[in-house]
Amino acid sequence: MIIIDSPKAMRDWSLQQRAKGNSVGCVPTMGALHDGHLSLVKASVESCDATILTLFVNPAQFAPHEDFDQYPRTFESDCAKCQAAGVDVIYAPKASSMYPEHYATYVEVERLQEGLCGITRPHFFRGVATVVTKLFNATLPDKAFFGLKDGQQFTVIKRMARDLDMGIEVVGLPTVREADGLAMSSRNQYLSVEERTRALCISKALFAAEAAMAQGETNAKTILHAVKTTLAKDVDEIDYVSLVDGNEMTPVTTINGPVMLAVAAQLGNTRLIDNIRFEPNIPASVKPAREGSLSC
Amino acid sequence: MIIIDSPKAMRDWSLQQRAKGNSVGCVPTMGALHDGHLSLVKASVESCDATILTLFVNPAQFAPHEDFDQYPRTFESDCAKCQAAGVDVIYAPKASSMYPEHYATYVEVERLQEGLCGITRPHFFRGVATVVTKLFNATLPDKAFFGLKDGQQFTVIKRMARDLDMGIEVVGLPTVREADGLAMSSRNQYLSVEERTRALCISKALFAAEAAMAQGETNAKTILHAVKTTLAKDVDEIDYVSLVDGNEMTPVTTINGPVMLAVAAQLGNTRLIDNIRFEPNIPASVKPAREGSLSC
Numbered sequence: 001m002i003i004i005d006s007p008k009a010m011r012d013w014s015l016q017q018r019a020k021g022n023s024v025g026c027v028p029t030m031g032a033l034h035d036g037h038l039s040l041v042k043a044s045v046e047s048c049d050a051t052i053l054t055l056f057v058n059p060a061q062f063a064p065h066e067d068f069d070q071y072p073r074t075f076e077s078d079c080a081k082c083q084a085a086g087v088d089v090i091y092a093p094k095a096s097s098m099y100p101e102h103y104a105t106y107v108e109v110e111r112l113q114e115g116l117c118g119i120t121r122p123h124f125f126r127g128v129a130t131v132v133t134k135l136f137n138a139t140l141p142d143k144a145f146f147g148l149k150d151g152q153q154f155t156v157i158k159r160m161a162r163d164l165d166m167g168i169e170v171v172g173l174p175t176v177r178e179a180d181g182l183a184m185s186s187r188n189q190y191l192s193v194e195e196r197t198r199a200l201c202i203s204k205a206l207f208a209a210e211a212a213m214a215q216g217e218t219n220a221k222t223i224l225h226a227v228k229t230t231l232a233k234d235v236d237e238i239d240y241v242s243l244v245d246g247n248e249m250t251p252v253t254t255i256n257g258p259v260m261l262a263v264a265a266q267l268g269n270t271r272l273i274d275n276i277r278f279e280p281n282i283p284a285s286v287k288p289a290r291e292g293s294l295s296c
Numbered sequence: 297m298i299i300i301d302s303p304k305a306m307r308d309w310s311l312q313q314r315a316k317g318n319s320v321g322c323v324p325t326m327g328a329l330h331d332g333h334l335s336l337v338k339a340s341v342e343s344c345d346a347t348i349l350t351l352f353v354n355p356a357q358f359a360p361h362e363d364f365d366q367y368p369r370t371f372e373s374d375c376a377k378c379q380a381a382g383v384d385v386i387y388a389p390k391a392s393s394m395y396p397e398h399y400a401t402y403v404e405v406e407r408l409q410e411g412l413c414g415i416t417r418p419h420f421f422r423g424v425a426t427v428v429t430k431l432f433n434a435t436l437p438d439k440a441f442f443g444l445k446d447g448q449q450f451t452v453i454k455r456m457a458r459d460l461d462m463g464i465e466v467v468g469l470p471t472v473r474e475a476d477g478l479a480m481s482s483r484n485q486y487l488s489v490e491e492r493t494r495a496l497c498i499s500k501a502l503f504a505a506e507a508a509m510a511q512g513e514t515n516a517k518t519i520l521h522a523v524k525t526t527l528a529k530d531v532d533e534i535d536y537v538s539l540v541d542g543n544e545m546t547p548v549t550t551i552n553g554p555v556m557l558a559v560a561a562q563l564g565n566t567r568l569i570d571n572i573r574f575e576p577n578i579p580a581s582v583k584p585a586r587e588g589s590l591s592c
Contacts, residue, residue, distance in 0.1 A: 007461035019315035102544070104406045105425070105459035111400055129401070130460075137461045163401035164426075165303035165433045248398070 001083045003090045007138035010091050014052070014140040022049035026141035026168075028132055031055045032072040032186035033081050036176040040145040043173055045086040048143055053082050054091040054135045060099065060106075061127030072186055091139060098134065106130045109156045109163075112249045116152045116262055117273065120239055125156050132157055136166055144168050149175040149183050151260050151275040155249055175274070177203065183274045190270040199267050201234035206276045209261055213278045218255040231265055239264035239271065246277055255280055297379045299386045303434035306387050310348070310436040318345035322437035322464075324428055327351045328368040328482035329377050332472040336441035339469055341382040344439055349378050350387040350431045356395065356402075357423030368482055387435060394430065402426045405452045405459075408545045412448045412558055413569065416535055421452050428453055432462055440464050445471040445479050447556050447571040451545055471570070473499065479570045486566040494530040495563050501526035502572045505557055509574045514551040527561055535560035535567065542573055551576055 004010045017024050025044030029037050037053075044051040055078060062068035075092075082090055106126050113125035136144065144161070146154045158170040176184045181203035182196070191199060205227040217223060220243045227241045244251055246258030255278070262275035300306045313320050321340030325333050333349075340347040351374060358364035371388075378386055402422050409421035432440065440457070442450045454466040472480045477499035478492070487495060501523045513519060516539045523537045540547055542554030551574070558571035 008463060011461075011463045015314055018311055100458075102455070103459055104408055105456045106404050106406065107401065107460075108404060109401050134459075134461045137463065159398070160401045162396075163399055163430075164403075165307075165430045167304060167307045167433065 001079075001087055001090065003079070003092060005091075005093050006097070007093065007134070010052070010089070010093075010138040011140060013089060014050075014138075017050045018140065023142045024048060024140065025051045026135070026139045026144045027051065027053045027087075028135050028144065028146070029053060029055055030057045030071065030186065031078045032074050032189075033078045034176075034184045034186065036147050036149060036184040038081060038085055039173055039176050040147060041082070041085040041087055043171065044143065044145050048141075050088045051086065052089045052091050052139045052141065053087045054093075054139065056091075056093055056095075056098065056131065056135070058098075058127060058131040059095055060130055061124050063121065063123060066121075067187075067190075070190075072189060091135070093138070098131070107133045107160060107164075109160050112152070112156045112159055115244065115249050115251070116240060116242055117264060118152070120264070125153070128153055129156060129160050133160070133164070136161070136168060141168055143171055145171050145173060147175060148172045148277065149185065149274065151262055151277065152249055155247065155260075181207065183272075185272065187270055187272065191267060195267040195270065198234040199272060201230055202263055202265060202272060202274045205230035206261060206263065206274060210276050210278060213255060213261075213280070218280070220251070220253045220255070223261065227261070227263065231263065235265040235267055237266040239266065246279070256282070297375075297383055297386065299375070299388060301387075301389050302393070303389065303430070306348070306385070306434040307436060309385060310346075310434075313346045314436065319438045320344060320436065321347045322432070322435045322440045323347065323349045323383075324431050324440065324442070325349060325351055326353045326367065326482065327374050328370050328485075329374045330472075330480045330482060332443050332445060332480040334377060334381055335469055335472050336443060337378070337381040337383060339467065340439065340441050344437075346384045347382065348385045348387050348435045348437065349383045350389075350435065352387075352389055352391075352394065352427065352431070354394075354423060354427040355391055356426055357420050359417065359419060362417075363483075363486075366486075368485060387431070389434070394427070403429045403456060403460075405456050408448070408452045408455055411540065411545050411547070412536060412538055413560060414448070416560075421449070424449055425452060425456050429456070429460070432457070432464060437464055439467055441467050441469060443471060444468045444573065445481065445570065447558055447573065448545060451543065451556075477503065479568075481568065483566055483568065487563060491563040491566065495568060497526055497530035498559055498561060498568060498570045502557060502559065502570060506572050506574060509551060509557075509576070514576070516547070516549050516551070519557065523557070523559065527559065531561040531563055533562040535562065542575070552578070 014024050025048030027040045057071050107129040108126050109129050154172045161168045161170045209223050209227050224241050241263050243261050246260050258279040260275050260277050264273045310320050321344030323336045353367050403425040404422050405425050450468040457464045457466045505519050505523050520537050537559050539557050542556050554575040556571050556573050560569045
């Protein structure tokens with residue numbers, strides 16, 4: 001395994017792989033790797049000849065009051081995990097080279113970036129889309145792997161890659177959860193023991209809603225009310241609970257196609273997000289044609 | 297010479313060239329090729345192993361009231377000129393595939409896109425930056441060639457390529473002019489004989505200003521006043537006359553580094569732009585450090 005920090009060296013390495021006929025997989029991360037990230041690495045190693053993990057805590061996606069400074073940095077143990085998992089290259093560029101003097105260019109994915117997390121974090125997805133474009137331009141992958149835990153992010157990046165003719169297959173993999181249901185996140189380590197216990201209400205509320213949808217509940221109001229009621233008992237603040245179209249990220253009132261039910265909530269100083277995706281079992285003959293699919 | 301219309305086929309062709317060790321040059325155009333474009337092709341053919349000319353009239357850079365529909369389309373003669381000039385591939389994607397349903401992604405180059413042409417054409421540079429990103433992602437060039445006649449566009453794209461780690465050398469080549477000084481443009485064919493004669497005042501005013509700067513004039517007010525006075529006699533409307541920093545595109549009051557003197561003016565229904573770049577001869581010892589250089 002090698003570590004590369006310049007976009008030019010990264011690009012040259014990737015072009016060499018492509019020239020040899022090797023397919024290249026990319027797993028973009030901010031480090032502090034957990035089993036969720038490692039499931040993405042595993043998928044890349046299994047389906048691509050070479051795997052690059054990018055490791056960069058991206059200042060452009062944090063607002064000044066957010067946790068950029070506290071975000072966990074565990075480079076040594078991340079490297080050990082990557083080595084063990086079969087990563088070929090860690091691409092870890094420096095912030096000074098990523099955003100040099102007179103930096104001016106941003107990628108915006110309109111509409112998709114505006115709702116859900118985009119409401120309280122208005123610059124977040126533009127920061128994400130921009131840095132992922134830069135990482136893709138350096139790593140030139142055939143496939144890139146993202147966790148569906150960051151559900152809106154996945155949808156934003158998949159659309160961006162299609163729109164900008166990046167020629168990259170953006171693959172979304174299921175959220176990896178702790179045994180008790182909590183979605184894995186690098187931010188879980190901020191939680192106190194007491195907050196960690198209360199945080200369980202998020203996945204519980206989502207699973208209950210999923211069960212209701214599977215049993216035929218299609219009314220958004222009913223579903224959202226139930227989730228909010230469960231959350232209200234245990235979280236300190238609900239940022240949002242939303243049921244949105246799975247491709248367009250716009251609120252739906254009735255489920256008649258793929259949807260995402262998404263939650264953001266505060267426990268102490270920690271903001272957690274989680275979601276489930278659901279597609280009703282509609283006979284093909286009455287199903288409206290849709291771009292993309294849930295089988296991401 | 298071959299013609300390709302899909303980003304995937306274009307990308308595969310370019311990757312094959314790179315795999316063979318061939319360097320790839322790209323000349324983005326909207327067709328209606330004139331000697332200005334052909335000077336870019338010549339530079340690419342001379343310095344790269346393979347040359348792609350992209351030919352796409354980009355709806356995203358025209359406002360509804362602008363000349364998208366009338367913009368000259370001369371595909372057959374463009375192909376003949378490319379063939380004769382040594383182009384290997386014409387990449388001519390279809391508008392429907394470039395901007396499919398639910399298209400959402402745009403590239404913005406902040407600050408640089410805002411002044412000059414960005415004032416009266418607020419979506420122009422975002423349309424340009426977006427389409428050029430798409431064309432670069434499909435053609436994967438080592439170098440891309442642009443005319444300095446579109447001076448702000450060149451600066452926007454050069455910054456974008458650097459910021460997004462595109463790994464592309466963006467080369468700017470001198471404006472090609474008719475024998476009498478008029479900057480070549482596909483839009484010149486809109487001019488009546490009488491407008492064509494009056495249009496000469498633009499290059500005349502710029503050349504006079506250039507001579508004054510070469511003789512030591514550094515006061516922007518003086519320079520701009522002289523240009524405006526010359527233009528006012530012959531054009532129907534002045535959109536702007538601006539003296540800006542050559543890298544940041546911000547107005548300067550005194551020349552003490554590389555500048556661009558730029559004009560946009562209306563003759564009948566036709567809007568023409570032109571500019572000159574100038575760098576004063578400052579001893580290296582007192583010259584401030586600057587990103588990039590004029591030797592583009």
